[in-house]
Amino acid sequence: MNYHQSRYDEPLIFEIEEGEPIKVPNYPIKDNMIPKNLKRKGLDIPTLSEESVVRHYTRLSQMNYGIDTGFYPLGSCTMKYNRKVMEEIAGWREVTNVHPYQDDAAVQGSLEIMYRLQRMLCEIGGVDAVTLQPAAGAQGEFTGLLITRAYHELNGEKRNEVILPDSSHGTNPASAVMAGYDVVEIPSKAGCVDLEALSSAVSKDTAVLMLTNPNLLGLFEKDVVRISKLLHDHGALLYYDGANLNAIMGITTPGKMDFDIVHFNLHKTFGTPHGGGGPGGGPLGVKKHLEKFLPIPSVEYNGSKYHLDYDRSHSIGKIKGFYGNFNVLVKAYVYIKLMGSDGLKEVTERAVLNANYLKARLEKHFDIPFKNHRKHEFVVDGSKLKERGLRTLDLAKRLLDYGFHAPTIYFPHLVEEAMMIEPTETESKETLDDFVDAMIKILNEDVELVKNAPYNTSVRRVSEVEAARNLILSMRMYEK
Amino acid sequence: MMCPDNPKIKEMLRTIGVSSVNELFSDIPREVRIERLNLPDGKCELDVKKEIEAILKKNKTTDDIVSFLGAGIYDHFIPSAVFSIIGRSEFYTSYTPYQAEASQGMLQALFEYQSLMAELTGMDAINSSMYDGATALGEAALMCARLSHKSEFIFPRTIHWEKKSVLDNYSKGCGLKLKEVGYNAENGKIDLKHLKELVNEDTAGVYIENPNFFGVLEDEIDKVKEIIGNVLFVVGVNPISLGIVKAPGDYGADIVVGDAQPLGNPMNFGGPLLGIFGCRKKWIRSMPGRVIGLTKDANGKRAFCMTLQTREQHIRRSKATSNICSNESLCAVATAVYLSLIGRDGLKKLAAINISKARELAQRIDGIDGFKAPLFNAHHFNEFVVSSSLDMDVVDEHLREHGIQGGIRLNEHFEELKNTALYCTTETHVAKAHDALIKALEELV
Structure with missing residues (x-):
């Protein structure tokens, strides 16, 4: 595909010629409003006309690639197309213009959506109770680990270790440390959990094992039943990182695999847009024995009215202000209603079909470690590129020229020069074929051409080294 | 279930070297499989919109009620x-x-x-x-x-x-x-x-x-x-x-x-x-x-x-x-x-409006028998504590009947602040909103 991203020499908002700004309400203002010693000196923010602001940000948007622009195969990020009706409904005033502390009677609509979403996620996760409070997957993890700690403490146990496979998401160890745990990383064997290594790592100090299934290589951990038995036999819990839930809906559930705790990434599996990094949503589900530890409040229904329930005997309290990213929750609710039981299973089937098709086509040209079928994603070993003096990074940059976002690169660390590819279910065979064609074409292109890519984006290759060396994080630091 | 007769799907399966999509899930042990998700099947956009519209209608928005809630989340003007x-x-x-x-x-x-x-x-x-x-x-x-x-x-x-x-x-x-x-x-x-x-x-x-x-x-x-x-x-x-x-x-x-x-x-x-x-x-x-x-x-x-x-x-x-x-x-x-739209002068003005409005509202509430506002003798931004000699439950209920959402109650978390509430006002409150609150409170005396 011939792709050319818009290219403007767009000034910073501070560098645009000032104009007549929009008006704010007129109101008589008196002096002596604030104590003298709190009076502000200067305020160096620009004053611009509405049209210059809108043109500025419209141009910036044109220098940005989104899923609406094209294929976005970022591994473990599940960049599926986001249905527009979700945006429309989330923009209704009944969603946006409601304060969280209004009386329960004035927010029955919001509470009903939340209650129903809690029930739906329970079914999809195979769990008994769900909190919608966490703002993102990593916060779901943190919440799950605080619950783990509360659970063991109530049992009179001091367990201080979290076990993780070496291929786990970076958020797993980071969350574990934030919750006060020591991290024990176990090596993988043939891309999956090494049962022997796990057996020797598990002890009376083990609080929980965090696992993604299918894992980051797209392989289903088929020993999962033995793994959960091993952990439970030692009195430890099992945590399911929901980043890859898109691969199992309607086939199995984390609960069925005997996980005790699971987080959901609404911005991955449930099609809410990523917003350039957020907002997302990271609801957390637990089995019955952990329900009493969930954050407050929960949303309950007494047969006629919905209400916020703060009465939870062993709750860990709050992990975020208010009740979670409600606007995102609404979108996820719309998504699940649109898909339904049949649609969610089809999502999984198509996501897995697309991944395996892409893998089968690329296999003839690239090294793809581990021969089994994958679930929703797979990892390419790019080390052969080095023979031609290229790196995975170069290939990734060149893909941008063909109008594709690059896959996740250099992760997971156990594959050299890794390219982690997740096509998702919303892509057609034609798109996948075009992507494969571009990948193959790049392999045969002139080395210098590839090394200096990209050419068709709004800027040429960006120097991260320069950014780190000469740190400029704001206009203040720029001008100084 | 995906349509297995779709020629494109057939071709994809052929390329992978399997005869059905199910084969791609053969590594998932039988004992962890589920029959199906116990949820209704998917609905069309039109039906989903209607259903959610009916649910969300039960909410009262800032168009329906006059609210004096703040406490960390604020209703401010947002340019289109x-x-x-x-x-x-x-x-x-x-x-x-x-x-x-x-x-x-x-x-x-x-x-x-x-x-x-x-x-x-x-x-x-x-x-x-x-x-x-x-x-x-x-x-x-x-x-x-x-x-x-x-x-x-x-x-x-x-x-x-x-x-x-x-x-x-x-x-x-x-x-x-x-x-x-x-x-x-x-x-x-x-x-x-x-x-x-x-x-x-x-x-x-x-x-x-x-x-x-x-x-x-x-x-x-x-x-x-x-x-x-x-x-x-x-x-x-x-x-x-x-x-x-x-x-x-x-x-x-x-x-x-x-x-x-x-x-x-x-x-x-x-x-x-x-x-x-x-x-x-x-x-x-x-x-x-x-x-x-x-x-x-x-x-x-x-x-x-x-x-x-x-x-x-x-x-x-x-x-x-x-x-x-x-x-x-x-x-x-x-x-x-x-911030680009509001600009330097706009933000200064908004901050000043919030302070002025809160001060005026507090003074008007303070003028009503049985109410004190602000409770604390200090400069405030756009929120202030109101205390009352009346039962705040009665006050809140009375306001509710007038389509007014009073401020958030404080006594549950600040035991020293009996019969108090935190009131907030911003530039979005038209003069009528303050008048309605004052009139309703006066009725209580």
Whole structure:
């Protein structure tokens, strides 16, 4: 595909010629409003006309690639197309213009959506109770680990270790440390959990094992039943990182695999847009024995009215202000209603079909470690590129020229020069074929051409080294 | 079930070398399989919209009721252009800008957000967002512990109880001990004497909120600074107030946190919000969260990219400064657009309007027998505590009958504040709204 991203020499908002700004309400203002010693000196923010602001940000948007622009195969990020009706409904005033502390009677609509979403996620996760409070997957993890700690403490146990496979998401160890745990990383064997290594790592100090299934290589951990038995036999819990839930809906559930705790990434599996990094949503589900530890409040229904329930005997309290990213929750609710039981299973089937098709086509040209079928994603070993003096990074940059976002690169660390590819279910065979064609074409292109890519984006290759060396994080630091 | 007769699917299966989609799931053990998800089957867009419309109609919006709620989430005017910009799908359907060359728009917008907030707060650097004000405070406490290697964090009683609970949860892991400093019962400001008693050689950081939870402006901030000396000083802000209130950077703050929801983001029944997190240059490498840096491309053209990623979880794993990954970037873009539209004079004016309106409303409530407002003798921003000799349950019920949502009640979390509520007003309240409240309250006397 011939792709050319818009290219403007767009000034910073501070560098645009000032104009007549929009008006704010007129109101008589008196002096002596604030104590003298709190009076502000200067305020160096620009004053611009509405049209210059809108043109500025419209141009910036044109220098940005989104899923609406094209294929976005970022591994473990599940960049599926986001249905527009979700945006429309989330923009209704009944969603946006409601304060969280209004009386329960004035927010029955919001509470009903939340209650129903809690029930739906329970079914999809195979769990008994769900909190919608966490703002993102990593916060779901943190919440799950605080619950783990509360659970063991109530049992009179001091367990201080979290076990993780070496291929786990970076958020797993980071969350574990934030919750006060020591991290024990176990090596993988043939891309999956090494049962022997796990057996020797598990002890009376083990609080929980965090696992993604299918894992980051797209392989289903088929020993999962033995793994959960091993952990439970030692009195430890099992945590399911929901980043890859898109691969199992309607086939199995984390609960069925005997996980005790699971987080959901609404911005991955449930099609809410990523917003350039957020907002997302990271609801957390637990089995019955952990329900009493969930954050407050929960949303309950007494047969006629919905209400916020703060009465939870062993709750860990709050992990975020208010009740979670409600606007995102609404979108996820719309998504699940649109898909339904049949649609969610089809999502999984198509996501897995697309991944395996892409893998089968690329296999003839690239090294793809581990021969089994994958679930929703797979990892390419790019080390052969080095023979031609290229790196995975170069290939990734060149893909941008063909109008594709690059896959996740250099992760997971156990594959050299890794390219982690997740096509998702919303892509057609034609798109996948075009992507494969571009990948193959790049392999045969002139080395210098590839090394200096990209050419068709709004800027040429960006120097991260320069950014780190000469740190400029704001206009203040720029001008100084 | 996908249609197996679809020729394209057949071809894909052939390429993979399997005869059915089911074969791709053959590695999932029988014992963990489920029959089906017990949910209704999918519906068409039209039906889903109608169903959700019927549910959401049960909500009362700010169009239906007059609300005096604040307490961390505020109803402010948002220019239409904000929604127009963040509704551009090039922005909202993009992922974290890992590929800088294809993501300059988002990167520059976030750099502008960082710059605008740096100017407002007087900090050198602001990250590209935290989840909300509460988690930003939790992260600030952890950063103080990281930088100082000390074990105690002091926070004021005059913060939201939810924030306190979040702070508690964030501090647990590293064993940071929290100490609460009281407030002056007469003026609602931080109790300087108590603060002096609490600060010692184990203090990792001190947190002050300005305005505090009661809407009170902490004007003895110089004395606070004097007491804490070189201890890390964390200040929480309401960013609209910074239109006329001194930037925390100008009174000695090392770290600034807060919630930028008031700047261009709707209330959304509590989220998403926008956690502000900023610090002085010397602490940047210990900061949590993503930051966008200014740099150059291969042709020497100005460009932007994520930087200092070696602090972050995807590189540093267990040694990262935080576990945060997804953040609230789109809300940060909304705030950048909002501030650009409102501009310097607009923000000053808005801050002044909020103060004036709150003062006037408080005076009018105070004029009614049986009510005192503000309870604290101090300068306020756009919130203030109302106390009453009447039963507040009766007051609230009476207001409800008039389509008025009173302020949030405080007694449950501040046992010393019997029969009190926190009232908030902003530029969105038309004169009629205040009149309606006053008339309803007068009926009670």
